[in-house]
Amino acid sequence: MLELNGIRKTFHAGTANEVRSLQGVNLNIEPGSFVVVIGTNGSGKSTLLNAVAGTFLVDEGRIGIGGEDVTQWAEHRRAQHIGRVFQNPFSGTAPTLSVAENLALASRRGQTRGLGFALAGANRDRMVAAIQGLGMGLETRLDNAIGSLSGGQRQALTLLMATWLKPKLLLLDEHTAALDPRSADQVVRITDRIIARDSLTAMMVTHSMQQAVTYGDRLVMMHRGQIIHDVRGAEKRRLRVEDLMARFEEVRRADLLDTSAADLLRARYV
């Protein structure tokens, strides 16, 4: 469903602040696969998601979604294929609009928005049913401004909005990181349920090792703008938190080695 070939992106190229965020990422995701993306800070995992979403255009490489080459598409155009949930619960909803109005906006993701009334009758029953499905008791607050809800509630609604029209690809960028543990757990459960129910293809960036081993059928680990581990199937199911920690430790040691080797060379030759 998603094909990434040789994706490269450098920010502030040619300046002192040059950051080589993505250094040749290749990734192929089959339809219906739920991929968890982990990595150290600055490893490029969020950048990878943003590259797919079209927040910026990549320097090199090709991005294909469902067989269509979207490499040069603008962010809003790619949205016809992509549903997104952001880390910040404020990013996914329009605070002064009501819950129903936000859902109405989502019901036209990637389609032309005409002069039909957004809240015309029929849609409302589906909204109530869908919100009841969240189990958060929000069905009575359909006409409240969404800004009056908690972060967890807003994130659950953003998820509902992102999947209202079945997306070819669902991108979840640490979407539970800003929530308290209970809400985070609730939101990630809802996420898993929706992905399973609609057999969605999804990519989820997470910092939580627990989430990384519990959810998804494939795990990708990033480091320095590259994919260094790609685990799937039975191996992914066997994966435990300790295994992941061990891999992070490996990466950390390799990094230490790099810096100490550099120090050594500097001491000797400079």
Add this chain to the structure above:
Amino acid sequence: MSLLLGAFIIGLILALVALGVFISFRVYHFPDMTAEGSITLGAAVAAALLVTGHSPLYATLAATVAGAGAGLITGVLHTRFKINALLSGIIVMTALYSVNLHVMGKSNVPLMNVTTFADQAAGIAAHFGTEKVLLFGREAGVRDLTLLGLSLGLVALVGVLLYAFFRTHLGLAMRATGDNDQMVRALGSSDGMMLTGGLALSNALVAMAGALLAQYQGFADAQMGIGMLVWGLASVIIGEALVGTNRFGYLLAGAVFGSVLFRLLVAVALRWGLDPNDLKLITAVFVFGALVLPGTFAQLRRRISTPVSGDSRA
């Protein structure tokens, strides 16, 4: 009475400016200076067309379209060329000053000898067969009352249309753009297009107000736009205080009420001997106060309610 009616009519005409400013400033949080130029543009286009013998309806509609064009340019400058919001408005406003002079051919066009909306209203008023009626124990001109009724009807119509528009799929996406542009992109709409469309709509309303104001006053003037943005903003702020809620329909109505109330206050103040030269200064001070005071009061309240020290509330 005639003075009061006049204030009402101008207040209603300028309510269109308030609605335009409401859209740019409150819906999009975009301080759109274009309004200062587009109100004059509206007046200029209407005047030029009226003088060359076109009908008031045609002249007003053309002025409205011209205003939309001005807003469109500001939107393109900001979204395509990434020019700062305030600056893109100022650039277009400055350019419009010359454009307006060219459209009018001189800095002031009198409309005394041409048929305007006001004259058409007088034509309707003539059918009533009387020139004055008693209103609240005072004499009122039928012509003024007819004008008042017509402008009230027009503003009500525009208000209802705007309210309906902002409840459509497109209108909702435009409101969401001011709220959260990131989300609008993630839901597949170009936030740049939504903003540009909104600025076009805003300036269309402002230019329509300019066209109507010129016809009511009987002249178009190159200077008439100065201070209009702050004026509109003052109306919006008064309106918000009047309705005291964040519901969209109420805020739209509030902008209209605010404009009329503000104009009435100004008329009364002028009657009591306020120097007209001070008007813009007072308006500016008023807007400054309205923007700053709520925060200051909140701070004071906190300071008063917070115990000096040691008094634990835990």
